[in-house]
Amino acid sequence: MAVLVVNHSAEWSQELYQAAFDRVIPDRSNPPAGLVTHYAAPLAGGGWQVIDVWESEDAFRRFLEESVVPAAKELGAPPFESHVTELYNSLIA
Numbered sequence: 001m002a003v004l005v006v007n008h009s010a011e012w013s014q015e016l017y018q019a020a021f022d023r024v025i026p027d028r029s030n031p032p033a034g035l036v037t038h039y040a041a042p043l044a045g046g047g048w049q050v051i052d053v054w055e056s057e058d059a060f061r062r063f064l065e066e067s068v069v070p071a072a073k074e075l076g077a078p079p080f081e082s083h084v085t086e087l088y089n090s091l092i093a
Contacts, residue, residue: 001056001086001087002036002053002054002055002056002086002087002090003053003054003056003057003060003084003085003086003087004051004052004053004084004085004086004087005050005051005052005053005054005060005082005083005084006049006050006051006082006083007049007050007051007052007080007081007082007083008043008047008048008049008050008080008081009047009048009078009079009080009081010043010045010046010047011047011078011080012047012048012077012078012080013047013048014042014048016048016075016077017040017048017050019075020068020071020072020075020077021040023071023074023075024063024067024068024071032059032063032067033059033062033063034054034055034056034058034059034060034062034063035052035053035054035055035059035063036052036053036054036055037052037053037092038050038051038052039051039052053087053090057084060084064082
């Protein structure tokens with residue numbers, strides 16, 4: 001079952017996000033296994049958010065633990081929250 005993943009932190013910035021993104025997905029033509037779509041944007045009150053659709057929660061968790069967490073630690077990044085929910089519907093125009 002596909003899942004919607006919302007990651008956010010008031011302490012992340014566009015620059016920190018970009019540094020982490022460049023480490024975990026250095027070749028944009030070769031996205032991680034299971035990633036369907038990826039969006040990133042500032043939060044209204046400050047900070048940063050990432051919204052993804054993954055083929056499964058397992059695929060997301062694997063990428064998070066094997067790639068994102070180590071890269072964030074290397075960068076000295078503050079923690080962020082992740083919320084995962086089953087995707088009910090989508091429409092891409």
